[in-house]
Amino acid sequence: MKIKLTSVYVDDQDKALHFYTDVLGFTKKADFSNGPYRWLTVASPDDPDGTELQLALNDNPAAKAYQQAMFQQGQPAIMVHSEDVEAEYERIKSRGAEFAMPPTEVMPGVTIAQLNDICGNLVQINTIARR
Known part of the structure; x- marks a missing residue:
């Protein structure tokens, strides 16, 4: 099995x-x-036939409450991987994105950044050094 679709x-x-x-x-x-x-x-342009992200309208009260609680707690709704968080940070920031956390090494070999998707969610970008 593989993940084909997830929603935010x-x-x-x-x-x-x-x-x-x-x-x-x-x-x-x-x-x-x-x-x-x-x-x-x-979908990612790097894997256009890979996993899709559904942008689902939060018109369900339970969905809206969940989304708001996750945002208020600083929990990302989605996490994506990049080989270079710092480069993604600069690219995305230049397009006007608001970052809640700039690239930060949270443990050896793991760097994350978080940004506001302007639709009620935090998105986390990860780089994980494989050893």
């Missing part, structure tokens, strides 16, 4: 699409509607 709740799908594509650099994979429901996914 967002407060505005158009704003989320802009952030995840224009700021983070992901590629839009699916975007279609059925009545009031919109199915919207993005």
Whole structure:
């Protein structure tokens, strides 16, 4: 088995699409509607047929409460991997992103950065040195 899709709740799908594509650099994979429901996914340009991230509207009260609690506690809604967090930090910051935590070595060989996705979530970027 492998993970094909995971979801993150967002407060505005158009704003989320802009952030995840224009700021983070992901590629839009699916975007279609059925009545009031919109199915919207993005994927890494490095693995376009890999795992997709659904940008799900938080119109469910339980989803909204979960999203808000995670954000208030400083817990990332999603974590992504990069070979170079510092380079990603500079690239993404130059596109106007607001970082809650700049690249920080949290233990030997592990560096993380966290940013606000402007849709109610923290995104964490990790670099893990493999030994």
